[in-house]
Amino acid sequence: MLRIFDKIRRVGIVTERAPRDIELEALGKQVKRHIDGRFSGSLAIRVVDAGSCNGCELEIHALNNPYYDVERFGVHFVASPRHADALLVTGPVSRHMEAALKRTYAATPSPKWVIACGDCACDGGEFGVSYASCGAVENVIPVDVVIPGCPPAPRNLLRGLLAAMAG
Amino acid sequence: MTAGVNRFDWLSEFLARCEDEMIRVRGSSVRALAPAHLLHLDVEDWGRTAAVAKELDCRWCALWAEQLDAETLQVNACLSREGDYFVLRAAVPLATPVLPSHTPVYPAANRPERHAQDLFGLVFSDHPDHRRWIRHQAWAEDHYPLRHDFPARPEGVGETPPDSGYPFFQAQGSGVYEIPVGPVHAGIIEPGHFRFQAVGETVLNLEERLGYVHKGIEKIAEGRMPEALARLAGRVSGDTTVAHAWAACQAMERAAGVDVPSRALAIRAVLAERERIANHLGDIGAICNDVGFAFVQMQCSRLREDWQRGNQFVFGHRLLMDRVVPGGVWRDLTPQCAKLLLTENARLRSELDELLSILDDHPSLEDRLLGTGVLPAETARTLGAVGYLAKASGIDLDLRRDHGYAPYDRLTVDSPCLQAGDVAARLQVRAAEIRHSLELLEHLLKRPPVGPVQAGWRTPAAGAEGLGLVEGWRGEIITHVRFGDDGRIARFFPRDPSWLNWPILEQLIHGNIVPDFPVCNKSVNGSYSGQDL
Numbered sequence: 001m002l003r004i005f006d007k008i009r010r011v012g013i014v015t016e017r018a019p020r021d022i023e024l025e026a027l028g029k030q031v032k033r034h035i036d037g038r039f040s041g042s043l044a045i046r047v048v049d050a051g052s053c054n055g056c057e058l059e060i061h062a063l064n065n066p067y068y069d070v071e072r073f074g075v076h077f078v079a080s081p082r083h084a085d086a087l088l089v090t091g092p093v094s095r096h097m098e099a100a101l102k103r104t105y106a107a108t109p110s111p112k113w114v115i116a117c118g119d120c121a122c123d124g125g126e127f128g129v130s131y132a133s134c135g136a137v138e139n140v141i142p143v144d145v146v147i148p149g150c151p152p153a154p155r156n157l158l159r160g161l162l163a164a165m166a167g
Numbered sequence: 168m169t170a171g172v173n174r175f176d177w178l179s180e181f182l183a184r185c186e187d188e189m190i191r192v193r194g195s196s197v198r199a200l201a202p203a204h205l206l207h208l209d210v211e212d213w214g215r216t217a218a219v220a221k222e223l224d225c226r227w228c229a230l231w232a233e234q235l236d237a238e239t240l241q242v243n244a245c246l247s248r249e250g251d252y253f254v255l256r257a258a259v260p261l262a263t264p265v266l267p268s269h270t271p272v273y274p275a276a277n278r279p280e281r282h283a284q285d286l287f288g289l290v291f292s293d294h295p296d297h298r299r300w301i302r303h304q305a306w307a308e309d310h311y312p313l314r315h316d317f318p319a320r321p322e323g324v325g326e327t328p329p330d331s332g333y334p335f336f337q338a339q340g341s342g343v344y345e346i347p348v349g350p351v352h353a354g355i356i357e358p359g360h361f362r363f364q365a366v367g368e369t370v371l372n373l374e375e376r377l378g379y380v381h382k383g384i385e386k387i388a389e390g391r392m393p394e395a396l397a398r399l400a401g402r403v404s405g406d407t408t409v410a411h412a413w414a415a416c417q418a419m420e421r422a423a424g425v426d427v428p429s430r431a432l433a434i435r436a437v438l439a440e441r442e443r444i445a446n447h448l449g450d451i452g453a454i455c456n457d458v459g460f461a462f463v464q465m466q467c468s469r470l471r472e473d474w475q476r477g478n479q480f481v482f483g484h485r486l487l488m489d490r491v492v493p494g495g496v497w498r499d500l501t502p503q504c505a506k507l508l509l510t511e512n513a514r515l516r517s518e519l520d521e522l523l524s525i526l527d528d529h530p531s532l533e534d535r536l537l538g539t540g541v542l543p544a545e546t547a548r549t550l551g552a553v554g555y556l557a558k559a560s561g562i563d564l565d566l567r568r569d570h571g572y573a574p575y576d577r578l579t580v581d582s583p584c585l586q587a588g589d590v591a592a593r594l595q596v597r598a599a600e601i602r603h604s605l606e607l608l609e610h611l612l613k614r615p616p617v618g619p620v621q622a623g624w625r626t627p628a629a630g631a632e633g634l635g636l637v638e639g640w641r642g643e644i645i646t647h648v649r650f651g652d653d654g655r656i657a658r659f660f661p662r663d664p665s666w667l668n669w670p671i672l673e674q675l676i677h678g679n680i681v682p683d684f685p686v687c688n689k690s691v692n693g694s695y696s697g698q699d700l
């Protein structure tokens with residue numbers, strides 16, 4: 001048991017060794033300032049994959065890794081739209097997800113924002129509009145902010161959040 | 168077995184048995200879909216041929232259809248034995264598109280046949296389950312999107328209602344209750360629906376309902392030029408962008424007779440192994456996180472981030488999208504970059520050694536992962552498991568070794584194979600694969616072939632077709648491409664490994680407790696997008 005604790009203690013230090021990222025810290029501080037001002041310190045985001053290729057999800061996940069650790073800036077990913085201030089929607093909206101996305105939007109308490117994440121969500125991306133796809137998120141629910149990229153890198157996601165709050 | 172030795176030495180026996188069964192093989196070709204053999208059958212022999220293949224322990228891999236002309240559909244099934252692939256093909260009249268099913272013999276054919284049923288209107292007469300699969304409510308029951316007369320972008324499509332009337336299986340009995348989950352899940356994951364029947368905490372039955380992220384990939388591929396198809400293929404499943412783009416390019420290159428320079432193939436393998444490592448890192452972390460061991464999740468996601476930053480720096484994209492292009496790769500790798508990647512390799516190796524020894528040394532983790540979500544070898548074989556799911560259940564299957572496509576044909580691929588078949592084994596297979604990929608990367612980066620990284624494109628004749636066979640990080644990928652006029656794509660069918668592995672999750676969850684579903688699911692980690700297309 002002691003061996004395990006010892007290893008955890010030693011490896012635990014590795015996280016702190018991660019290089020300090022000045023730009024990221026600055027970006028994060030701005031995000032935090034806005035969240036403190038407008039959301040009493042916490043912005044709750046519900047992610048909805050409305051038809052993505054799953055690339056966007058990987059980068060949203062990365063926001064939780066120790067480099068970005070968005071929770072320290074007050075950004076939380078929540079399990080229910082009822083707890084959410086904002087919906088972060090990925091993918092073109094597949095027709096099979098159209099109803100589920102509308103229901104999720106309806107279940108989110110007002111005032112609410114919708115952030116379209118990734119090229120597909122912004123304009124349909126590689127998939128566009130077809131018999132199976134409604135294309136951009138704004139074709140289905142109102143969108144407040146767009147974050148382009150295929151997929152947007154975590155840093156761009158943070159910038160997008162900032163733009164959303166500043167706007 | 169060793170690549171390239173005794174290829175198809177079992178085929179004569181297969182053909183002899185077909186003859187015994189009075190199955191007429193109408194014609195065969197070793198070239199049309201090389202390296203796979205193509206066998207033409209009469210439609211009435213379709214089911215019996217599968218039975219013969221089963222007797223010879225062939226593995227069922229894929230099914231796809233295509234419309235040839237106004238009167239004819241063509242059905243293809245791909246099977247494999249000892250790293251050899253063969254494709255059965257039969258023409259079916261559009262007016263009466265009825266044929267026997269492979270499902271009674273090969274359960275793996277269940278969903279692929281229903282996919283073809285919904286998109287082409289094929290009727291698999293003795294299929295045990297005629298319910299729709301990929302169709303929800305976006306198009307009418309008597310409309311078939313992959314037929315030529317169905318437009319890719321129909322006019323005046325109204326709002327699509329939810330698919331509330333799907334006839335799920337029912338379980339009854341005292342104390343049995345149902346838990347519906349999804350399509351929108353609590354975490355940051357893709358949408359799908361799971362219907363559990365449980366007694367107390369124990370799962371009696373799980374039924375998956377997928378198809379929510381169906382984006383019409385097969386239809387919108389039609390008419391694309393090769394570069395545009397490679398881009399689309401790279402988005403069949405974003406986490407598998409390299410392997411899917413490679414499989415699609417390989418299929419197109421085979422159809423067009425384009426020889427990819429060996430340096431480009433080596434760089435493709437570098438990209439594919441890096442993709443494997445990134446995903447396995449993510450999965451190991453997520454599996455540990457699902458049993459409350461967040462420490463490993465944090466470490467793995469940190470290592471994965473380092474890796475993705477390396478991708479960005481050297482290849483210009485964090486997930487490596489659009490780096491594999493028809494005829495080669497997007498750009499050459501400089502010696503400085505190769506050196507940098509080698510340094511990164513060494514760093515990851517030492518970090519991993521430290522981290523994995525902690526995993527081994529953590530009995531409470533073992534307690535949660537050992538014996539959880541067991542997939543017995545027999546079930547895995549019957550249902551046709553591929554990738555780490557197969558390797559953790561005693562099925563030694565790896566295209567890089569068994570099918571030896573370049574550049575793996577000149578490398579030693581040392582694929583792990585364990586027997587326990589539980590979540591712990593699936594985690595160990597991933598860890599072993601990371602280690603082995605690091606070795607492969609070392610070989611590839613230290614001694615890369617010299618030369619160009621792009622071959623000139625040759626427009627293939629209308630009707631030319633090719634089969635791509637690539638081992639992605641989830642397992643075997645099979646992609647069929649056919650060209651039409653002007654060098655444009657007439658048909659694209661990518662078979663993600665998830666097609667085969669998703670149904671197996673329904674089996675390995677039996678008898679486990681509901682709270683262990685997330686960790687079991689993560690240990691299989693099927694792609695929703697890859698199967699929904």
Ligand code: SF4
Nearest residue numbers: 052053055118119120
């Ligand atoms: S924007 Fe790119 S990464 Fe995101 S869902 Fe679309 S294709 Fe995938």
